[in-house]
Structures are given as C-alpha cells and as structure tokens.
Amino acid sequence: MDARNETTSAQIRALASEGMPTAEIARQLGIRYQHAYNVLKAGRISPAPTVREKRVTPSASAKPPLPLSALADGGFTPAGRWLFSPAEELIVDVPLPKEVGVYAFVKDGFALYVGVATMGIAKRLYFYGKPGISQRTSKRLNALIKSELLASCSIEIYVAIPPDLEWNGLPIHGSAGLELGLIKKYALPWNMRSAG
Template identity: 50%
Template sequence: MTEELPELLLSQIADGGFVHAGRWDLNAQGMLIFAGNAPKHPGVYIFVQAGSARYVGVASRSLARRLYMYGRPGVSQRTNIRLNAALRDELANGNIVDVYVANPPDLKWNGWTVSGAEGLEAAIIRSFRLPWNQRGTVPAVIPSASTELPQANSSDSTHAFGSAAPDQRTKTADRIRDYAESRFFDPARDAGRSIVEISAREIHDALGLRNAFPSVCQALSGRKIAELCRVNLTRRIGPSNSSTTAYVYELLE
C-alpha cells in the first residue's frame, strides 16, 4: 500500500519562499479570472484553499501567461479545462483559492543546466498530497518491463496492461496521458516550442508506478494521446516497452 503523503500547509509554502501573487475570481459573466499580479517570468505556482495546497504547476516561460490559460483553456487542453472547472466550482461555493509563486534559480551540475523551477515542482508533487494533481495508481496486475507484448495501435489495448481490470487499465492510461499533457505538452506550447521529447522512465517514476513500462509506452504511443493532446508522434527512440524508450512529438495547432 502506498504511504499516505502529508498535506502541504500554507505556513510551509510561505516559509519555503513562495509569495502571494493573487487569487482566483469570477467575473460578472461567470468566467474564471486571475485577480492579482503574476510575474512574467518562469516559476512554480501553487493553488491554496483553506490553508493547504490543492495544486502545483510550473510555467516554463511566463507565470502570468500560464495562469491566464486556466481562464481561457483551449479545446484540446484537458488539464486547463479540468482545473478551470475545479476552480469555478470552489468559487461558486464561496471558497477562496489563492495563488502563491516562486522563481528558484537554475543550477549547474557537471556542466549541465538544471531547471530549478521544474525540479522544485517535481519535488513538491512527490512529497505532498495535492488533490488536484493527478497522480498515478498501480494497476492490480502489472506486467514486468521484460514481458513480451504484442504491438497495438491504441493505448487502450488490453495487452498493454496485463490482466488488470478494464476500469483500472483505462484510469492508469488516462493518468499517463494527463501527466504528459500537463507536464510536457502544455508548458511547451506556452514556451512556443513545437517539438517535445518524453521518456517513459520520467513519467513512470513521476507517477509512482512499479514495473509498468509497457503500460506507459502503450499510452504514450497510441492514437488516443495524439487525438486528445493534439500531437503527432514523429519518432520513437530506443526499444519498445522499455525503461529507456523515449518519444518525440510534434505539437499541432
């Protein structure tokens, strides 16, 4: 059983260097708007409600633009649409949702530049319970990374998830696609990039899966991720269904 993660409290957020940037509100037409002054540089943001964190994300280019996108989600931006609905529901019920931001500096490691913002976001997601961040769950039965699996055109293939229950297979595949969208595709679009590379290991480990690389690879290479996230898979790097597999996508308009 996965150990229950602690809540991230407002006192920890403030003590950890985050500053209050504003809060979410609804305008006269019921549309979600950010009431505050978000910086126009990269950084990490946290949505706080009732004294604890609900969601953490990263802006690769501009915090102001990233927050704006939650109020005006595109038709293919499922994460933005999901968060827009959650925020509007909280506000409609009279709750207050504040936004705290931080801009940690990039670091150097053996000549490599390491993103401080992306590293901080990943550390927070792995360390705390965040109700609006979608985390992976381990399927009831998980094939090992060495299991020989037939190739499938769809990420919903039953072979990709062993003998796990259909609902569990679908739920895990959805979480993989949602994470790819919120962690890779959306930030790349915000930054104006057209090409994204995703490694199976990064998603596998970030979602807390165990020996589920075939599941991750099937979800990342199927038709559904292309349709829902509006991307075109242009290349696979490495073997299929492996911890070393990576995928290169072209972002579509």
Template identity: 35%
Template sequence: MTTKADKIRALALAGYLRTEIATHLDIRYQHVRQVLERSGIDLGRSRGDPAGAAPATRKAVVKAVTSTVMVAPPYPVERLIEAGFSRLGQWALVSDDAFELDCIVPADPGVYVFVVDSVIRYIGLTQRGLRGRMGHYVRGHSRQRTSARVKGLILAALGAGSRVEILIATPEATEWRGLPVLTAPGLEAGLIRMIQPEWNMQGIRA
C-alpha cells in the first residue's frame, strides 16, 4: 500500500472507525471522511457498520498499512527548477470546501505542476492561460470533470495539513524543419510519462 488513501480504505474495510483511522495514520478526520466518500465506502461511522472483520484481521491490516514499504523515490522537484520551472506559490485553505492562491498568476499559457509536501502529484497544461486554469480549480465546476476531481484532491491534501505548491513553466514554441512545434504540450506529455504523478494516473484509471 503506497498511498495514504489506500491505507484509509483498507482500515475502513477492516472495520475500524474513522476516528481510529485518523489516529492510526496521524491525519485529520476530515481527510479520512473525504477519501472514503470519494471511494463510495460508507463505513466507519459507528461500531454497528457491517465491516465484519475479526480482531486478528484488523490487527493484520494495521500492521500492513503502517509497515515501511520500499517504493521508488519521488522525482526530485529541484530537477524541474533546474530545468526552468519556477515556483509560483501555493494553495491556501480558506474553509472546509474552498481554497485560494497566495500569489498573482500570470495570464501566459504553459505547463503547471502541483507539488504536495515535496512530491509531484499532478502535471497539467493550459494553452489559454494559467490564470484562468487556476480559477477552474478554485471553482471546481462539475461540468469540468478533471478540474472538479483535482479540486477534491487539493482540498483533501490541505485538510490533512499538507502543503500544496505550484510550479509553472512557459516554454516558447519552436519549429522543426520550418514547421511550427508547440513545446508545452510535448513537455507536459513527456513529464507525465516519465514521472507518472499519482493524481494524473487516477484520472487515467477512472
């Protein structure tokens, strides 16, 4: 189990209360609730929930989710900075269901990266302007499925006390044998393929 969300779901299915899950994983109750609701798991509200796991099974699950798992180290954020990305700012929680940016966003098109506690979680592209795209995440309209999904992930991360930072790059267009080449879409696609950020991969699997 390599993600905290996986651990939350496993503990809930093993019969643990949401308050117990929050304590075991040292996270906020709100984070547990949001993960379970997004996963369609309506368990852990009370002891009467039909989880049905025996005590021995419950202990085994806790041991599994709290043990150290050897995983590949995250792609270093500083490598993106060295390549030309710049730190724009970070999301700030203003209420249980809303957040805002702590900086002014440029109107230029480009590639953006969401970094949660120094781990790259999402890479996106906008050809209409970074300012407008960040506004999509703030509003999270249901018609914009990806924006709404990522908004929920940002809220969950902020609710858990994580820092969600934004990096941006605005690469110039180039050409190939006299033909125009848009660099930003290729940069986004290449980074997603190389890094495989968790939030991008969730969208592909959905």
C-alpha cells in the first residue's frame, strides 16, 4: 500500500512539473483534489494555471479584460479575500454582506469571475468554500480558487449592491442585469458564459 501511495505521489509531482493544474491531476488519476493538493503542498510545488485562466491578448473582435479600476468606478467595493483555513478549506477573511448583489473575484488587478448572489452574497460565497455534491459551478470555482491560492496568489472579493429598477412598469433585477452586462462586455476567464 505504501508503494502504491508513493507511485501516486510521484505521478502527482510529475504531472504538476509538466504544468498540469491540481484539479486536472486529480481527475486524470482518479483521486480526490485534496490528495493531489496535499502532495504538492508538502513538496512545495506550484501547479500551472488552467487553460481557462490564461489571458489571451485581445484582438479587435475579442472582449477586453475587466480591470479592477472599472469595477471600482462602477461602485464595487472591497469585501474580503479568499484564504485557506487551518483545515485547508476555503474561507473568506472577513464577514461578507448578506444582501443580494454582484460579486467579483479579482487577481492582479483584473476580474477573473463575476456572479450574482440572489440568496445573498455571504450565503452564495459560502457554497464556493463548501460546495454541495450537485453544485457544479461551486465545485469548479472551488478548485480554481484553491489552485490559485496554492500558487501563492491572492484572490480578492469585490461586491456591488445595485438597486432594482422598473422599465415601462415592469420589474428589472438590478443585480442580475449588472452581472449579465459585465459578462457580455468583458472577457472573464472563469465565467463560462463570457466566452460566447
């Protein structure tokens, strides 16, 4: 059994040295993400970013990245940052707002992801740290955030709480509209809908 674990650990380290991200290593070897993460952390190995995380130089037809300055100018405010707990689970360093709103995950001055929290920002982000078995988006982002933090990167959280509006007597959900507008206008590497 120890030989098998050593073989798996060696495979994890070899795949990471080839540039494969932790989540993909776990998928390829059929092991838990946490196992791959622990092996890499113990060996002080930083995984490569996933293809979705790499920025592509914008061309005339490509959407531009979303800079933090645009978020700040639009009313987003700092709300915290992602950290590892002593048990190596994702946590936010400060309490988050409970209001409905839009949140952005920011790295190196650019937004990687924006989302709407219709159940409240604190509750929505809780599920990124502890995703349920059927929460595909939460599980995917949990792995991406962990991968970035493992590479010693900081992921900051910014939030905005826009008001709901009315158009010709019909209700408009301010937060949902802001999220969709940002996704349509900007290249957000972690938003799957941003690619279209």
